[in-house]
Amino acid sequence: xxxxxxxxxxxADAAAALRRFADAPxxxxxxxxxxxxxxxxxxxxxxxxxxxxxxxxxxxxxxxVDAAAAAAAAAYRSWSRxxxxxxxxxxxxxxxxxxxxxxxIALVESIDTGQAIRFMSSAAVRGAANFxxxxxxAPAAAxxxxxxxxxxxxxxxxxxxxxxxxxxxxxxxFMLSTWKIAPALAAGCTVVHKPxxxxxxxxxxxxEIALEAGLPPGVLNVVHxxxxxxxxxxxxxxxxxxxxxxxxxxxxxxxxxxxxxxxxRVHFELGGKNPVIVFADADLERALDAVIFMIYSLNGExxxxxxxxxxxAPIYDRxxxxxxxxxxxxxxxxxxxPETVVGPLVHPRHCEKVRSYVARAEAAGATVHAGRxxxxxxxxxxxxxxxxxxxxxxxxxxAIAQEEIFGPVLTAIPFADEAEAVSIANDxxxxxxxxxxxxxxxxxxxxxxxxxxxxxxxxxxNVRHLPTPFGGTKRSGIGRDGGDWSFxxxxxxxxxxxxLGEHPIPKLYR
Ligand code: NAD
Numbered sequence: 001x002x003x004x005x006x007x008x009x010x011x012a013d014a015a016a017a018l019r020r021f022a023d024a025p026x027x028x029x030x031x032x033x034x035x036x037x038x039x040x041x042x043x044x045x046x047x048x049x050x051x052x053x054x055x056x057x058x059x060x061x062x063x064x065v066d067a068a069a070a071a072a073a074a075a076y077r078s079w080s081r082x083x084x085x086x087x088x089x090x091x092x093x094x095x096x097x098x099x100x101x102x103x104x105i106a107l108v109e110s111i112d113t114g115q116a117i118r119f120m121s122s123a124a125v126r127g128a129a130n131f132x133x134x135x136x137x138a139p140a141a142a143x144x145x146x147x148x149x150x151x152x153x154x155x156x157x158x159x160x161x162x163x164x165x166x167x168x169x170x171x172x173x174f175m176l177s178t179w180k181i182a183p184a185l186a187a188g189c190t191v192v193h194k195p196x197x198x199x200x201x202x203x204x205x206x207x208e209i210a211l212e213a214g215l216p217p218g219v220l221n222v223v224h225x226x227x228x229x230x231x232x233x234x235x236x237x238x239x240x241x242x243x244x245x246x247x248x249x250x251x252x253x254x255x256x257x258x259x260x261x262x263x264x265r266v267h268f269e270l271g272g273k274n275p276v277i278v279f280a281d282a283d284l285e286r287a288l289d290a291v292i293f294m295i296y297s298l299n300g301e302x303x304x305x306x307x308x309x310x311x312x313a314p315i316y317d318r319x320x321x322x323x324x325x326x327x328x329x330x331x332x333x334x335x336x337x338p339e340t341v342v343g344p345l346v347h348p349r350h351c352e353k354v355r356s357y358v359a360r361a362e363a364a365g366a367t368v369h370a371g372r373x374x375x376x377x378x379x380x381x382x383x384x385x386x387x388x389x390x391x392x393x394x395x396x397x398x399a400i401a402q403e404e405i406f407g408p409v410l411t412a413i414p415f416a417d418e419a420e421a422v423s424i425a426n427d428x429x430x431x432x433x434x435x436x437x438x439x440x441x442x443x444x445x446x447x448x449x450x451x452x453x454x455x456x457x458x459x460x461x462n463v464r465h466l467p468t469p470f471g472g473t474k475r476s477g478i479g480r481d482g483g484d485w486s487f488x489x490x491x492x493x494x495x496x497x498x499x500l501g502e503h504p505i506p507k508l509y510r
Contacts, residue, residue, distance in 0.1 A: 007336060010338070014108070014111050017104045018111060021054055022055050028060055028221070028222055028223045029204065029207040030068045031067070031075075032211055037058045037225075038064055039059075039061060039063075041059040042056040042058055043059045043226070044057075045198075045199075047112075048111075048335075048343070048345060048347065048384045049335065054111065055201070057197070060223040060230035061230060061233065065237055066233070066237065068221035071218035072190040072219075072240075076162055076163050076190045078216065079185075079219045080160040083139075084141060087135070087138040087139075087186060087188065088139055090213060090214050094213040094215065095128040095132045097212055098131065103124075104205070105174055105202055106120040106123070107336070108201050109123065109124065109172075109174050109202045110343070111335065112200070112202065113170060113301075114384060116337075116343045117338060118338060119298050120172075124174060124175070126175045127206070131182045133182070134185075134186035135182070135186060137183075137484075137487070138186040138187075141188070141487050142159065151503035152497045152503070156496075158491040158492065158493050159492055159494065160188030160490060160491055161187075161241045161265065161491055162190075162240075162241035163191070163192065163239055163240055164190070164191055164192075164242045164244060165194065166180045166243075167245045167255070168194075168196055168246050169247045170196035170346050171199075171299075171301040171346070171406075177193060177202075177206060178206065180244045181193060181220065183481070183487065183490055185215070186487075187486075187491050190218060190220070191220050192223060193207070194224075194230050197224070197225065198347050206222075232258055235255045235258040238262055241264070242264060242265035243255060244266075245266065246268075247269075247270065248404075249429075266479075268477045270432075271475065271476060272304060272404060272431075273401070273428045274307060274433040274434060274453070275309075275451075276310070277434070277435070278315070279312050279418075279438040279443070280312040280314050281440055282439060282459070283437070284318075288326065290306075291309050292327070292330070294462060295309075295408065295410045296341060296410075297341065299345055299408055300342075300410075301345070301406050304462045306435050307404070308412075309412050309413070310414075311412060311414055312421070313414050313415065313416055320412050323412065327390055328371050328372060329371075330388050330408075332373055332387055332388065342371075342388055343385075345384045345386055346384075350407070353405075354386050354409060357389075357391075357399070357403075357407075358370075360400060361400045364394070364399070366391040366392060368389065371387040373386075386408060387408075388408040389408060392412045394412060395413060396413055396428075402428055404430065422450045426451065429474060431452045431454065431472050431473035431474035433453055433455045433456070434456045435457050438458075452473055454477070455470065455471075466482055467482060469485045471485075
């Protein structure tokens with residue numbers, strides 16, 4: 001990989017942005033104050049680039065979550081009653097703060113996750129856009145409907161549900177957390193955020209920016225720590241009324257069980273094994289670009305990645321040959337190099353999991369094509385770099401077609417006709433997104449209708465429009481984000497019925 005002035009500048013700026021995390025342990029943010037864990041415990045956060053220690057992070061437990069939940073409950077009383085236009089103004093100031101520090105956020109995120117800077121720069125800006133979008137919705141969030149009858153006027157209104165827990169994963173942590181936190185705050189909820197332990201740094205930047213923007217203390221609290229301790233405590237806390245969770249399906253099941261005794265409302269965005277179906281009549285050049293973008297961007301660590309490409313038989317050989325050829329020139333390298341597409345994967349344990357599928361693919365009889373690592377090495381365990389992988393000649397029963405690998409790994413499967421394409425697409429436990437490439441409009445509608453997923457993109461990669469619903473079916477999730485769907489989760493609806501006159505009231509006595 002060529003080294004450029006931009007790369008050198010990025011490295012120098014990232015070192016400056018990361019210094020604070022190396023100099024002192026990163027604390028929780030509870031009630032507007034930086035606090036260490038009650039036990040004094042910390043955990044280490046390492047760089048996926050070379051394993052160096054980025055910093056020590058407070059490791060929270062039940063006592064820290066209890067303090068954060070108490071702060072959130074106290075702040076809820078005034079924040080939920082703060083007029084919508086005022087909440088709107090504060091949230092726009094948070095967006096301003098994110099935009100001002102977007103480069104710092106992108107650099108820190110890139111090193112903490114291993115994600116290429118070209119994607120993290122836009123993810124930071126997306127974080128600000130999420131805040132702006134939901135800020136604008138805040139004034140009308142409580143609005144309801146009028147449902148009159150001849151005898152009564154019924155009207156509904158909404159009120160924030162209370163303090164909520166937000167638990168996020170490590171893949172694109174900043175953008176994903178804003179996607180949950182911004183609508184929660186716009187609705188009038190207060191938040192206890194438990195970021196992922198493998199990439200915790202930008203959560204502290206967001207909380208700091210929010211506080212500086214004038215968000216009152218206690219409205220957004222961050223408790224760092226492990227899922228089994230800090231995360232579990234958030235899901236079990238009596239004061240936390242709902243949990244918005246993004247992560248693995250199996251963790252979602254655990255959270256549902258943990259939250260059952262306190263009857264938590266849950267919103268889950270979980271794993272995926274998303275199909276992209278390519279019919280022979282499609283614009284194949286555009287389809288190739290989209291397929292490659294949707295699995296090899298963001299290190300393939302993306303819930304909506306199209307990790308299974310289903311290709312119509314007559315074009316199968318040509319399409320997979322072109323995929324195999326193109327992955328050879330996908331730049332793999334240092335995440336701060338502006339040229340890089342695939343950076344190091346987040347953690348050695350995750351690399352091990354991703355690499356394990358190479359042997360499984362070979363054992364199952366698939367053909368393995370691999371791109372190039374920056375050091376020219378193979379997909380061994382010597383670093384977190386995993387070259388882009390294509391498993392061709394697969395069938396849908398193989399583990400490489402059924403399991404979420406969450407890396408730069410694409411499984412290619414041929415199909416004979418439309419019915420078989422739909423059947424293969426649906427024959428997985430997941431149901432998040434589906435992609436479809438065809439020039440036949442009627443078929444596009446038919447297949448979109450048949451796919452057991454929450455979102456379909458036709459002749460397109462994932463292009464997100466914030467007012468639209470985002471979420472999955474089956475083991476991919478419960479509930480939807482985006483637009484008013486977010487408020488349906490973060491708010492309670494109340495109906496008020498007022499008698500318009502003297503309607504009959506049954507008399508139960510003689
Ligand atoms: P994960 O489930 O391991 O962890 C996610 C978060 O949950 C972390 O903060 C973790 O500490 C916490 N956690 C773990 N155990 C917990 C418990 N028992 N109680 C409470 N919290 C607990 O997921 P991950 O490995 O960090 O992220 C990758 C997964 O996230 C993938 O499956 C991916 O598909 C999914 N994801 C989904 C979406 C979506 O929108 N559907 C978006 C991004 C990522």
